[in-house]
Amino acid sequence: MERKQFLKTLGASAAFALAFPCLHGCSSDSGDDGEAEGNTPIPTGIDFTLDLDAPENAKLASNDGFVLKNLVVVAKNFEGEFVAASQVCSHEGFAQVRFAPQLEGGIFYCDVHSPGSRFDQKGNPLNQVDSKEPKALKIFKTELTDNMLRVFE
Ligand code: FES
Numbered sequence: 560m561e562r563k564q565f566l567k568t569l570g571a572s573a574a575f576a577l578a579f580p581c582l583h584g585c586s587s588d589s590g591d592d593g594e595a596e597g598n599t600p601i602p603t604g605i606d607f608t609l610d611l612d613a614p615e616n617a618k619l620a621s622n623d624g625f626v627l628k629n630l631v632v633v634a635k636n637f638e639g640e641f642v643a644a645s646q647v648c649s650h651e652g653f654a655q656v657r658f659a660p661q662l663e664g665g666i667f668y669c670d671v672h673s674p675g676s677r678f679d680q681k682g683n684p685l686n687q688v689d690s691k692e693p694k695a696l697k698i699f700k701t702e703l704t705d706n707m708l709r710v711f712e
Contacts, residue, residue: 602646609710623635630646678696682695
């Protein structure tokens with residue numbers, strides 16, 4: 560039996576599963592190691608500076624972008640303020656936290672598990688993913704001097 564015939568006999572959903580085995584947990588916008596695995600340690604000792612003129616930080620020029628660095632999500636909200644949080648989700652430690660400026664005034668979120676963890680910009684949990692008590696997301700301080708953004712604890 561040829562491959563095409565074989566896929567036809569499996570049906571569309573099975574063919575889809577074979578063709579796209581990595582829809583969840585595999586990310587093309589990876590910033591750091593450990594993204595696809597749980598129990599990643601929450602970053603500690605964070606103290607780094609981003610040059611906002613550098614091309615790799617260009618997404619922070621607009622009031623809705625974010626960048627990933629050293630397991631930290633550094634974002635600029637709609638008010639033009641810089642906010643930073645752990646890229647490691649407090650639910651099960653997957654480094655999949657991202658920033659969604661358009662949701663609820665700007666939230667950090669992780670969609671590894673359904674329905675996904677949601678946090679406000681202070682790291683307070685906005686929902687509960689499973690029966691576990693939701694934990695806060697670690698937040699970092701930011702300080703802008705000229706075009707240099709310091710992210711620290
Ligand atoms: S690890 Fe983020 S929702 Fe479970």
